[in-house]
Structure formats: structure tokens, C-alpha cells
Amino acid sequence: MPVVKRNPIPVSDAVKKIMEHTSLWGTEEVPLTEADDRILADDLSATHDVPPFNRSPYDGFAILSKDTAEASETHPAKLHVLETIGAGQVAVNQVKSGAAIRIMTGAQIPNGADAVIMLELVKEMDEHGESYIEIKRNVKSNDNISFQGEDTKKGTLLAETGNRITPGLIAVLATFGYHTVNVFKKPIVGILSTGTELLDIKEPLQPGKIRNSNAYMVAAQVRAMGAKVNMYQHREDDFESLYENVKECLKESDLLITTGGVSVGDYDFLPAIYEKLGAHVLFNKVAMRPGSVTTVAVHEGKWLFGLSGNPSACFVGCELFVRPVVQSGMKVRKPHCKAVKAVLGADFPKANPFTRFVRAVLTEGVEGNVVTPAGLDKSGSVSSLLAANAFIVLPGGTRGWEKESEVGVLTWNGEGSEWPWDSPLFFKSQATRTAEKQQS
Amino acid sequence: MPVVKRNPIPVSDAVKKIMEHTSLWGTEEVPLTEADDRILADDLSATHDVPPFNRSPYDGFAILSKDTAEASETHPAKLHVLETIGAGQVAVNQVKSGAAIRIMTGAQIPNGADAVIMLELVKEMDEHGESYIEIKRNVKSNDNISFQGEDTKKGTLLAETGNRITPGLIAVLATFGYHTVNVFKKPIVGILSTGTELLDIKEPLQPGKIRNSNAYMVAAQVRAMGAKVNMYQHREDDFESLYENVKECLKESDLLITTGGVSVGDYDFLPAIYEKLGAHVLFNKVAMRPGSVTTVAVHEGKWLFGLSGNPSACFVGCELFVRPVVQSGMKVRKPHCKAVKAVLGADFPKANPFTRFVRAVLTEGVEGNVVTPAGLDKSGSVSSLLAANAFIVLPGGTRGWEKESEVGVLTWNGEGSEWPWDSPLFFKSQATRTAEKQQS
Numbered sequence: 001m002p003v004v005k006r007n008p009i010p011v012s013d014a015v016k017k018i019m020e021h022t023s024l025w026g027t028e029e030v031p032l033t034e035a036d037d038r039i040l041a042d043d044l045s046a047t048h049d050v051p052p053f054n055r056s057p058y059d060g061f062a063i064l065s066k067d068t069a070e071a072s073e074t075h076p077a078k079l080h081v082l083e084t085i086g087a088g089q090v091a092v093n094q095v096k097s098g099a100a101i102r103i104m105t106g107a108q109i110p111n112g113a114d115a116v117i118m119l120e121l122v123k124e125m126d127e128h129g130e131s132y133i134e135i136k137r138n139v140k141s142n143d144n145i146s147f148q149g150e151d152t153k154k155g156t157l158l159a160e161t162g163n164r165i166t167p168g169l170i171a172v173l174a175t176f177g178y179h180t181v182n183v184f185k186k187p188i189v190g191i192l193s194t195g196t197e198l199l200d201i202k203e204p205l206q207p208g209k210i211r212n213s214n215a216y217m218v219a220a221q222v223r224a225m226g227a228k229v230n231m232y233q234h235r236e237d238d239f240e241s242l243y244e245n246v247k248e249c250l251k252e253s254d255l256l257i258t259t260g261g262v263s264v265g266d267y268d269f270l271p272a273i274y275e276k277l278g279a280h281v282l283f284n285k286v287a288m289r290p291g292s293v294t295t296v297a298v299h300e301g302k303w304l305f306g307l308s309g310n311p312s313a314c315f316v317g318c319e320l321f322v323r324p325v326v327q328s329g330m331k332v333r334k335p336h337c338k339a340v341k342a343v344l345g346a347d348f349p350k351a352n353p354f355t356r357f358v359r360a361v362l363t364e365g366v367e368g369n370v371v372t373p374a375g376l377d378k379s380g381s382v383s384s385l386l387a388a389n390a391f392i393v394l395p396g397g398t399r400g401w402e403k404e405s406e407v408g409v410l411t412w413n414g415e416g417s418e419w420p421w422d423s424p425l426f427f428k429s430q431a432t433r434t435a436e437k438q439q440s
Numbered sequence: 441m442p443v444v445k446r447n448p449i450p451v452s453d454a455v456k457k458i459m460e461h462t463s464l465w466g467t468e469e470v471p472l473t474e475a476d477d478r479i480l481a482d483d484l485s486a487t488h489d490v491p492p493f494n495r496s497p498y499d500g501f502a503i504l505s506k507d508t509a510e511a512s513e514t515h516p517a518k519l520h521v522l523e524t525i526g527a528g529q530v531a532v533n534q535v536k537s538g539a540a541i542r543i544m545t546g547a548q549i550p551n552g553a554d555a556v557i558m559l560e561l562v563k564e565m566d567e568h569g570e571s572y573i574e575i576k577r578n579v580k581s582n583d584n585i586s587f588q589g590e591d592t593k594k595g596t597l598l599a600e601t602g603n604r605i606t607p608g609l610i611a612v613l614a615t616f617g618y619h620t621v622n623v624f625k626k627p628i629v630g631i632l633s634t635g636t637e638l639l640d641i642k643e644p645l646q647p648g649k650i651r652n653s654n655a656y657m658v659a660a661q662v663r664a665m666g667a668k669v670n671m672y673q674h675r676e677d678d679f680e681s682l683y684e685n686v687k688e689c690l691k692e693s694d695l696l697i698t699t700g701g702v703s704v705g706d707y708d709f710l711p712a713i714y715e716k717l718g719a720h721v722l723f724n725k726v727a728m729r730p731g732s733v734t735t736v737a738v739h740e741g742k743w744l745f746g747l748s749g750n751p752s753a754c755f756v757g758c759e760l761f762v763r764p765v766v767q768s769g770m771k772v773r774k775p776h777c778k779a780v781k782a783v784l785g786a787d788f789p790k791a792n793p794f795t796r797f798v799r800a801v802l803t804e805g806v807e808g809n810v811v812t813p814a815g816l817d818k819s820g821s822v823s824s825l826l827a828a829n830a831f832i833v834l835p836g837g838t839r840g841w842e843k844e845s846e847v848g849v850l851t852w853n854g855e856g857s858e859w860p861w862d863s864p865l866f867f868k869s870q871a872t873r874t875a876e877k878q879q880s
Contacts, residue, residue, distance in 0.1 A: 032641065033671075036660050052645055086677060088637025090648040106637055106749075108648040158826065167664065168825035171657035171751055175650070179641045197528025197546055201472065201619045205492055208530040208548040210615070217611035220476050224607065231473075237526060309546075311611055340804060364780060364804075364854070385608035386598065389855075414804070414854055415829075 006271070006285035008292060011320065011355050015336070017282040018321055021298050022328035025254065026185045032173055038183040039226065039330035040163045046156040047176045049149030054109040057146045061100040061122060061133055062091075062113035065141040073136050076123070081131035085110070100133055109145055116144035162331030184330035189222045189322075190253030191215050192232040194242060194260050194269070195309065200233070214259040214314045217385075218307070221318045221412075225326040227255070243273045250277075250302055255325060257318070260309035270306035271295050279304055287396070289354045291317045311385060316357045319391075319412050327416070334416030337391075342369035342409045348392070349400040355393065362390035362409055371409050389413060446711070446725035448732060451760065451795050455776070457722045458761055461738050462768035465694065466625045472613055478623035479666065479770035480603045486596045487616045489589030494549040497586045501540040501562060501573055502531075502553035505581040513576050516563070521571035525550070540573055549585055556584035602771030624770035629662045629762075630693030631655050632672040634682060634700050634709070635749065640673070654699040654754045657825075658747070661758045661852075665766040667695070683713045690717075690742055695765060697758070700749035710746035711735050719744055727836070728795045731757045751825060756797045759831075759852050767856070774856030777831075780804070782849045785812035788832070789840040795833065802830035802849055811849050829853060 009017075027041035056062065063079060071077040079100040082093040087106030095101055095112035103109070103116060123134040152158075158172055165173075165181065173181060198212040199205070212233070219229045230252060234245050250256045258270055271284045279299035284306075286294050290313035295306035303325055307317040319337055327335035342362060350356075359374045374388040390411035394401060401407065410417075449457075467481040496502065503519060511517040519540040522533040527546030535541055535552035543549070543556060563574040592598075598612055605613075605621065613621060638652040639645070652673070659669045670692060674685050690696045698710055711724045719739035724746075726734050730753035735746035743765055747757040759777055767775035782802060790796075799814045814828040830851035834841060841847065850857075 032656060033659065036663055048645060052650065053648065085648075086637070087635060088649050106650075166829075167657045167660035168755070168828055170660045171653040171755075171825050174641045174653035174656040177641055177644070177651055195527060197526070201614045201617055204617070205488060208493065208525075209528050210492065210546075211617055213611040213614035216472060216614040217607045219473065220607035220610045223476055315608070315611075338804070341807070364778070367781070385611055388608055389606075 006293070008285040008287040009283050011286055011288050014283050014286045014294075014296070015320065015324065018296060018324055019328065021282065022325055023301065024184070024331065025187045025329040027182050028185050029180050029182050032170060032179050032181055035165045035170065035181050035183060036167075037226070038165050038181075039332055040159055040165060040169075040181065041161055041184045041330075042182045043160050044158045044173065044176075044178060044181075046152045046154050046158055047178075049154050050152040050175065051146050051148055051150070054148050055146050056103045056105060056107055056109060056116045056144065058116060058118045058144055059104050060102075060116045060118045060144065062095055062103045062110050062116050063100045063135070063139065064095055064097055064113060065115040065139045065143065067097055068117075068135050068137065068139040071135050071138055076134040076136045079133050079135065081124075081133055102131075114141045114145075115139045118144065162333050164332070186226055186228045187254035187326055187329055188230060188252065189219075189227045189326070190230045190232060190249045190256040191218055191222075192234055192245065192249050192256060192258045194234045194237075194258055196235055196237050198233070198235070214307075214309065214311055217311065218257055218259055218314060218318050218322075221315070222255075222257075222322060222326060224412075225323050226330060226332075227326050239269060239272065242269055243276055246270075246273050246304075247277065250299070250304070253302065254329075255303040255305065255322065257305045257307055257322065259307050259314050270304075274299070274304055274306070277304075287354050288316075289356050291320075291357070292354070294321065296321055312359060315359075315385060316391065319410070320357075323412070332416065334418050336417045337410035337412050338414045339417040340364070340369055340409050340411065341406055342371035342392075344392070344401055344403050344405045344407055345370045345372035347401070347403045348373055348394065351400060352394050352396055352398045354396045356396070357391040357393060357410075359384050359388035360390050360392045360409070361387050362411055369409070371407065446733070448725040448727040449723050451726055451728050454723050454726045454734075454736070455760065455764065458736060458764055459768065461722065462765055463741065464624070464771065465627045465769040467622050468625050469620050469622050472610060472619050472621055475605045475610065475621050475623060476607075477666070478605050478621075479772055480599055480605060480609075480621065481601055481624045481770075482622045483600050484598045484613065484616075484618060484621075486592045486594050486598055487618075489594050490592040490615065491586050491588055491590070494588050495586050496543045496545060496547055496549060496556045496584065498556060498558045498584055499544050500542075500556045500558040500584065502535055502543045502550050502556050503540045503575070503579065504535055504537055504553060505555040505579045505583065507537055508557075508575050508577065508579045511575050511578055516574035516576045519573050519575065521564075521573060542571075554581045554585075555579045558584065602773050604772070626666055626668045627694035627766055627769055628670060628692065629659075629667040629766070630670045630672060630689045630696040631658055631662075632674055632685065632689050632696060632698045634674045634677075634698055636675055636677050638673070638675070654747075654749065654751055657751065658697055658699055658754060658758050661755070662695075662697075662762060662766060664852075665763050666770060666772075667766050679709060679712065682709055683716055686710075686713050686744075687717065690739070690744070693742065694769075695743040695745065695762065697745045697747055697762065699747050699754050710744075714739070714744055714746070717744075728756075728797060730797070731760075732794070734761065736761055752799060755799075755825060756831065759850070760797075763852070772856065774858050776857045777850035777852050778854045779857040780809055780849050780851065781846055782809035782811035782832075784832070784841055784843050784845045784847055785810045787841070787843045788813055788834065791839050792834050792836055792841075794836045796836070797831040797833060797850075799824050799828035800830050800832045800849065801827050802851055809849070811847065 068077045084102035085091050085107045086104045091110035101110045125132045193215040197209050199209050274297040279297035281297040284295040294317040297304040307314045324335040360371045362371045374384045390409050393408045508517045524542035525531050525547045526544045531550035541550045565572045633655040637649050639649050714737040719737035721737040724735040734757040737744040747754045764775040800811045802811045814824045830849050833848045
């Protein structure tokens with residue numbers, strides 16, 4: 001087995017390298033009723049004006065405004081009511097001088113009418129089986145008419161490639177008759193678990209072995225990012241058979257993630273396999289904790305991710321490096337974890353030589369964001385994954401952080417960020433920041 | 441058709457009335473691989489210790505610490521290496537005085553050994569085909585051992601009823617062999633569109649008519665809340681046939697939402713139908729804009745929601761009143777829209793007699809939250825639904841709001857809130873707040 005040298009690069013460089021290699025997944029047409037949360041692959045425009053015709057915003061009477069020019073308390077205008085139309089109905093009659101049509105909210109303004117007077121402002125009367133109204137005020141031309149196109153003009157750009165399909169967008173697409181939509185395909189993510197120590201989740205415990213939790217976790221993570229999952233299992237700790245397996249799995253995948261158990265040679269197999277494949281390795285070590293041994297490579301338009309076998313490192317690597325590949329391939333404009341700032345809810349006294357991602361509970365609220373480290377911060381611990389909904393990102397080179405410090409936080413829930421790495425909160429040490437604050 | 445009187449109640453009272461009537465949906469067992477985002481219906485505990493056995497956190501040698509008691513630079517301890525074990529393997533030999541076993545990260549500590557020394561701290565040697573190591577320092581008992589149960593003890597509560605199943609929880613459940621999980625059933629939400637003016641989204645436009653957008657929007661909203669959808673269409677504007685239709689649809693639904701077109705009698709049909717059904721009407725008018733004509737009733741353990749026919753009112757009504765019913769039925773602890781505070785990014789000069797929900801774009805970022813009204817704020821406008829991801833909640837009784845004011849915001853993305861209505865941001869006018877600020 002060849003030995004591969006590892007040179008750690010900063011997290012921000014690793015993300016940048018990845019972003020230079022992303023490309024688009026294909027597209028497919030899906031029914032609007034199955035398009036929730038999918039990413040639009042077309043720019044879509046209004047196919048007609050909204051409203052599509054002049055319509056009444058109230059229940060009332062469509063009239064000719066000039067018939068009310070002389071109307072007053074003492075000399076009301078009296079108009080003959082020709083018919084009543086509800087929303088969806090079209091008047092049979094035209095409105096000529098001396099006439100009115102009773103009209104309900106949403107109905108099309110009848111021909112001839114140039115204004116609507118609200119129901120509660122007229123007096124309705126019956127005379128010899130005919131309906132009349134009396135109006136005691138002057139109504140202006142165009143009063144109470146919602147004009148064709150006043151909300152949206154035909155041809156207006158509604159949504160762009162890369163937009164997520166929300167309930168609001170679904171309403172708009174339904175309005176314009178888009179009963180199917182062109183969306184980006186979900187990339188296929190193969191997940192290949194390696195390690196003789198791994199039991200399937202249905203198996204009982206055996207001496208020295210543990211159940212495979214990483215594969216199920218990563219599968220849920222990438223599904224949430226918008227991908228489809230193929231699960232594979234490899235139990236032999238042997239370079240050649242793993243090499244063949246990687247080659248086969250890669251044929252069926254757009255991205256292949258290997259999650260190692262922490263077994264013999266685990267950290268060295270994948271980089272060597274990538275080399276044998278002829279893959280272009282973007283990096284094989286990152287200056288971060290946990291997850292420093294993460295390796296990412298590209299090969300013939302496909303991606304290879306060698307994530308660390310420990311659960312927390314695996315989680316971090318997936319969010320930092322897999323997320324932007326999956327989402328940039330759909331032109332999502334905020335393909336990274338969402339970056340916010342928060343106040344530390346507890347001391348974090350550990351010295352911090354590397355950029356550290358601390359699993360944490362972020363509480364966003366009316367009174368601001370508070371973030372507190374979650375449970376044990378051992379990299380092998382699964383229990384701290386339970387409560388965590390965010391990472392605190394602590395720049396390296398510090399002796400720890402005090403409660404109430406302002407820190408940068410990345411959360412995998414919500415809308416994402418474009419590029420969280422430029423904020424001073426994420427990469428300057430507390431000492432640097434304090435110094436800057438005192439100067440300013 | 442009976443006429444029903446409407447008495448508006450405050451939004452907070454409406455939500456409270458709803459919360460008094462929620463009850464649990466049933467439960468079902470699903471595979472862990474299909475449990476993403478479902479809500480747990482059981483309290484789950486650790487089925488074994490984690491780690492399940494004493495294990496090595498590093499690649500190294502399992503030894504008896506007392507063998508190194510006298511070890512030094514000049515007098516190294518020399519130990520015979522009996523075998524090598526990787527993760528998942530169990531040692532054949534016991535570690536007795538004078539012996540060591542080469543052990544990889546994650547492997548079980550062999551019987552007899554009481555410490556591990558890291559690979560890089562020993563000198564490995566071959567003599568006559570046998571392996572030996574030299575150790576030049578004193579190793580303490582228990583050094584470099586991850587002890588059984590130090591992360592999680594058997595019986596520890598892992599997750600509770602009402603927890604959302606996240607990738608982190610999936611990892612933990614996989615660890616403990618929960619290959620299926622008991623989750624709350626998705627309630628079935630029937631959506632009954634009414635209005636002769638409504639065209640299906642596949643139909644071409646016709647004079648006086650518009651396509652049905654509300655039903656598709658509400659369907660996407662309630663799916664995002666965790667419900668299943670049945671779509672129904674009713675085109676006749678006639679009390680008796682709609683009454684029969686409501687009765688039939690309610691048989692197949694846990695919640696039945698009617699979204700009216702804005703047609704004749706639309707605002708009165710549903711309350712009257714609820715009365716004829718013998719349903720208990722919780723409220724039929726709310727002191728809010730838009731959506732004041734929202735009606736909510738309960739009947740034989742089922743829910744009836746009469747949402748306004750205009751798109752924005754329909755959206756607001758669904759988020760405010762349907763969301764907590766769907767989610768409380770799964771014991772979600774934050775069943776309401778997420779409440780945050782933000783700074784107004786633009787003036788909102790409109791006078792405001794009622795509590796107003798302004799569709800808005802909330803930008804959450806490292807530098808704090810900014811919220812800006814989205815597009816036209818006409819209640820009939822669909823185009824303003826496009827960009828909106830939140831409502832600004834403006835208490836009634838004010839003459840408008842200035843840019844930079846701090847306002848309460850509700851967003852339907854993210855984790856939700858327990859009860860957003862008690863914050864002064866949501867129900868006190870700007871004048872009241874300014875007065876309070878000056879006093880304090």
C-alpha cells in the first residue's frame with residue numbers, strides 16, 4: 001500500500017478549493033405537487049397579468065361614475081340593477097347610463113362600468129319586481145377597481161434558477177398554470193462504510209464491535225441537503241478489495257462518501273486508493289478539530305469524500321465539505337451552513353491550537369442568540385450529537401474563551417450562508433479582536 | 441342559509457383557544473432510514489454502555505503499567521509483542537508481565553492490560569522473528585483507555601417523545617440498534633377549495649376566472665408542518681351541496697381546511713355549515729389583518745378551518761392556527777412560528793388599527809436580523825408571497841413604524857417557538873414602548 005503524505009491546509013482554503021470544482025447536476029420535470037423544497041432549474045415569468053382582468057375588490061355595484069356627478073343626500077342618484085355576478089361569473093349586460101350591476105369581490109368589472117361603490121354605501125330597493133339602488137354621494141372614475149396587471153404584469157420574472165420552491169412560490173406557480181416545474185436532479189450520494197468493527201444496526205452487539213452509526217447519520221445529513229442516498233458496506237480491511245469496491249460504487253454515484261471505522265490503516269487507505277484511481281486530490285488534511293484527516297478528491301466529474309470514522313468529525317466534514325458540493329450543483333445561492341453570531345452561554349476553557357468546531361446548542365430568540373457547548377466534547381462521542389444544532393467556530397491560537405464572548409456559529413438548519421468565512425468572528429482570535437476593539 | 445354573527449377576538453386569544461383543544465395523533469413504527477424529521481413518540485434509552493467495552497482511543501500498545509515503573513531513558517522497559525489487533529478484533533492472548541499487544545484505535549483493551557502507550561512513544565524492534573518494544577517512560581494505570589460507559593451509561597435517556605429526528609439523533613439510535621422507531625402519525629389534512637371562479641392549474645385562463653393557487657400553497661405549508669394532504673375541489677356555490685361535501689371530506693381527514701375563492705357568500709357559508717354540523721366554533725373572526733374572517737371549529741375530535749380566500753390571509757391563517765394543531769398533536773415543544781426580533785429595514789408608514797402581519801424578508805446574519813416588508817402589501821397579492829420568509833407583527837393602534845425600529849418577527853422556517861405572544865415586541869405599540877424606555 002502506497003503511503004501518502006498529508007499537509008494540513010486551513011479550513012477556508014479547503015472550502016475554496018472545493019468551490020472551484022463544483023458543477024451542475026442535471027435537471028428533471030416534476031409535478032408542482034411534488035416540488036416542495038426542490039431547487040428551480042429555470043427562470044420563470046408571469047404568463048399573464050395579475051389580476052388577469054379588471055376586478056372588484058369589494059362586494060358592491062358596478063356603475064358609470066358620471067351618473068353620480070350630481071348625487072347628494074337630498075338628491076340621490078337612482079340606478080336600475082340589471083343583474084348580480086359572483087366571482088367567476090361574467091356579466092351578461094353592459095352598464096349604460098342609469099344602470100348598475102351588483103358585483104361580488106373578485107368578479108370581473110362589467111363592460112361600460114368605470115367604478116364600483118361598496119354595498120354598504122347604497123340603499124337597495126325593490127319596485128314592481130325590479131331592483132334599484134340609490135347613491136347619495138359622488139363616485140369618481142376608477143374608484144374601487146383592481147386593474148388588470150396592477151399586482152404583476154405578464155412577463156415579470158417570478159423566480160430564478162437556484163430558488164428553493166417554497167409554499168409561497170408554489171402559490172405563484174399555480175396562479176400562472178405551471179403544473180410541472182423544471183428542477184435540479186438530486187445528486188446520488190453513495191455512502192460506503194468501511195471497517196471490520198462495524199455491525200449493522202439490526203445486529204446484536206459482539207465483543208469488540210460497534211454498530212454502524214456514521215452511515216445512517218451522513219445519509220440523513222445529505223438527504224436534508226437535497227441528495228439521494230445509496231448505502232454500501234465494506235467489511236474487509238484490505239487495500240485491493242476496497243479499491244475495487246470504491247471503483248464500483250463510484251460508477252453509481254455522483255459523490256462517494258467513505259466513512260471509515262477507526263480501524264487499521266483506515267486513515268491511509270482512502271488517499272492511497274484515490275491516488276491509484278488517478279483522482280485529483282484537493283486536500284487530505286485540514287487544520288481543524290475534529291476532522292483533520294478529511295480527504296476530498298475529484299475524478300472524472302465525480303467526487304470522493306474520505307470522512308473520518310469518528311462521529312463528530314464525520315458530521316463536521318459532511319456539513320463543511322459535502323454540503324456546498326451538493327447545493328452548488330443546484331445553483332443554491334447560500335450553499336454553506338448558516339453563519340450567525342451568538343454570545344457564549346458558558347466558558348470554554350480548552351486551549352485551542354487549531355480552528356475548532358464545538359458541537360453546541362444555539363438558541364435563537366427575541367432577545368438574541370445564545371450558544372452553549374453540547375455535552376461532552378470528545379470527538380468520539382455520539383451523545384453530544386444529540387442536542388447539538390450548531391457548531392461554535394473557535395479560531396485557533398487561543399487559550400480558551402470566556403462566557404459572554406461573542407463567537408461565530410454555523411448552523412446546518414435554515415437557509416444557509418453564501419460564504420461564512422470572511423467574518424472576523426470566524427477566523428480572528430479573541431486576543432486580536434479585543435485589541436481591535438480597544439483601538440477603535 | 442342561517443346568518444352567523446362574528447365577534448373579533450385578539451390573535452393571542454385565538455391561539456390560546458386552539459391550544460386548549462389540541463390532542464395527540466396516533467403513532468406508527470417506521471424504519472430508521474425513513475424517519476428523517478419525524479417526531480418521536482417514545483422516550484428512548486441507551487440499550488448498552490458507550491463505549492460498550494474498554495477501548496483504545498489511539499493506535500498504540502496495550503501493556504501492564506507496572507512493567508514501566510522503573511523505565512527511563514537509560515533503562516527502557518522491553519516488552520514482547522504477542523499480536524496486533526485492529527478495531528473489531530479481539531485479542532487471542534492475555535497481557536501478562538513482560539508482554540504487550542499492538543492495538544489500533546477503537547479496539548477492545550485485551551485482558552490483563554491496564555494502560556495503552558501511543559505508537560509514537562515506543563521503539564519497535566524485531567529479534568529472531570519476534571517483535572519487541574522499548575518504553576522509556578513511566579506509564580500510569582488507566583492511561584489512554586476509554587472506559588466502558590464513559591460516554592453514555594446503559595439506561596441513559598437519549599431522547600424524549602416530541603423530539604424531532606435529526607441526523608444526530610439518527611446516529612445515536614443506530615448506535616443502540618434502534619432500526620425502527622415509533623413516531624407520531626402524520627395527521628391527514630383535507631383541503632377543500634370552494635368557489636366557482638377557480639380553475640385547476642392545468643386549465644387555460646377563462647374570462648372572469650383565476651387558477652386555484654391557495655390549495656396548492658396550503659398543501660405545501662401543511663406538508664412542511666408534518667401533515668399528509670388530501671385535495672378536494674368544490675365548484676358549486678350552494679349551501680346544501682357544500683354542507684354535504686364538508687361532511688364527506690371530514691370523514692377522511694383529521695383537519696379539514698376550506699380555502700374559499702372570494703365568491704358570493706363565501707365569508708358566510710362555512711360558519712353556517714359548522715353550525716349545521718353541530719361543530720363547536722372556537723372563533724369566527726380575529727382582530728388582525730389580513731385574515732380577520734378566519735373561522736376555526738372542532739367537531740367529534742376533528743378540526744375545521746375556514747381560511748379566507750385571499751392568498752396572504754390564507755397563508756397567515758394557516759401558519760398561526762393550523763401549525764400549532766398539527767404540531768401539538770405530535771408533542772412538538774415549539775409548535776408555533778419562530779419568534780425573533782429584528783430591525784426594520786424600511787419605513788412602514790401605514791396606520792395600523794389592527795394587529796397587522798406584514799409579509800417580509802427576514803435576513804438573519806452575523807451582524808443581526810434585519811426585516812423589510814416584501815413587495816406590495818395588498819392582501820390579494822400573490823407576488824409579495826414570493827420573497828417573503830417571515831411576518832412582521834405590528835401591534836394595532838399605531839400611526840406607522842419608522843425604519844430602524846425594533847419589531848417582532850414570526851418566521852415559519854426553523855425550529856419554532858413555544859409561545860411567541862407574550863413578548864412586548866408583539867403586542868405593545870411603539871408609543872407604549874418608547875414611553876417605557878424613557879421611564880426606565
